[in-house]
Amino acid sequence: MSRPDLPPLTWLRAYEAAARHLSFTLAAKELNLTQSAISQHVRSLETWLGHDLFLRRTRALSLTEAGANYLPVVREAFQLLAGGTRALVGGDRGHRLRLNCNMSFAAYWLAPRMGRLRDALPWLQLHVMTATWGPQMEPGNTDFEIWFLRPEEMSADAELLFTESLSPVCAPGFAGDAPDWLRDPLMDCAGVLSGWHSWAEAAGRPLAPGQRVELMSTYVISLSAALNGQGLAMGQGFMTRALQATSALMEPWPDQRLPLSEVYFMIPPPRHAETPASRAFADWLRAEVAAETQTA
Known part of the structure; x- marks a missing residue:
């Protein structure tokens, strides 16, 4: 079976929230998930993409070059999806x-x-x-x-x-x-x-x-x-x-x-x-x- 063109939406949501907060803990609170679930979703996305998206240091999280380049693409996709949904059901x-x-x-x-x-x-x-x-x-x-x-x-x-x-x-x-x-x-x-x-x-x-x-x-x-x-x-x-x-x-x-x-x-x-x-x-x-x- 061929791999789909897009990774699962849950992985992308976890990545976008973590990148915005630069924190797995804050992303977990926003999405009502555990910190370990956010970490696992991001790790799964990195494996799927074949690129590291974050630099993980003790008490610090930052984006890699690939992570920084991918973030605006994901944000734009979410904004487009949100706009289309609002147009369909009303804001x-x-x-x-x-x-x-x-x-x-x-x-x-x-x-x-x-x-x-x-x-x-x-x-x-x-x-x-x-x-x-x-x-x-x-x-x-x-x-x-x-x-x-x-x-x-x-x-x-x-x-x-x-x-x-x-x-x-x-x-x-x-x-x-x-x-x-x-x-x-x-x-x-x-x-x-x-x-x-x-x-x-x-x-x-x-x-x-x-x-x-x-x-x-x-x-x-x-x-x-x-x-x-x-x-x-x-x-x-x-x-x-x-x-x-x-x-x-x-x-x-x-x-x-x-x-x-x-x-x-x-x-x-x-x-x-x-x-x-x-x-x-x-x-x-x-x-x-x-x-x-x-x-x-």
């Missing part, structure tokens, strides 16, 4: 929050409010994830969740954020500004209980038997298609408002909005796992929803 866990929510909520509700969030919580390090399954949704990989589900499906620790309604949207000028859901292409988000069939029935003109509705995995796709003149798409209220603020979007039948069975909930971490970030973000969400409710 201060109390200020970091991993939020999981669906893509539509992230794009149309959270994204337009990022400026207000930064102003309110300038110290918060937010990491937004839109995974609904896979490795990111394994226990421990998220701190705070926002879900769109029926009330009876939510756990006791979930807190209601807001309810929503559904209505069709399209690009201005689509179908000569005279769209017709019985004639024009229809698009919707899969997995939502209410959609074109229930909305059209409530509007008094049910879809024709076998009428085609193209389904997308997220409203982001169907609404993007509608903005590009590809048909009529269902949109929730906050999505329509966000798009109308930045894009040309038409809501042909604004008085015919269908209340949804699903609602938006937030699920903060349990009390024992709360952090300053999770508490502050929950308070900010409540304040944003309350302000929007008052102006609606």
Whole structure:
């Protein structure tokens, strides 16, 4: 078996600490090891490298030329590793929050409010994830969740954020500004209980038997298609408002909005796992929803 290109990390940590302190005893205290363990790790590293790294004298420890040359290389490697780790998990866990929510909520509700969030919580390090399954949704990989589900499906620790309604949207000028859901292409988000069939029935003109509705995995796709003149798409209220603020979007039948069975909930971490970030973000969400409710 060929020898690996790098020596074990424990040997390198022992060497770097001993070189920084010029003391095996102080290095041992820093790394919570015994002095003999530090000495053994360093000796193993020297054997692996084929070079002495320290001059060992009675009550004195100094670096050899090889040890002095190798030290900045090891320090730079540790700094690079530490920087990459901080970038991945955040430098201060109390200020970091991993939020999981669906893509539509992230794009149309959270994204337009990022400026207000930064102003309110300038110290918060937010990491937004839109995974609904896979490795990111394994226990421990998220701190705070926002879900769109029926009330009876939510756990006791979930807190209601807001309810929503559904209505069709399209690009201005689509179908000569005279769209017709019985004639024009229809698009919707899969997995939502209410959609074109229930909305059209409530509007008094049910879809024709076998009428085609193209389904997308997220409203982001169907609404993007509608903005590009590809048909009529269902949109929730906050999505329509966000798009109308930045894009040309038409809501042909604004008085015919269908209340949804699903609602938006937030699920903060349990009390024992709360952090300053999770508490502050929950308070900010409540304040944003309350302000929007008052102006609606």
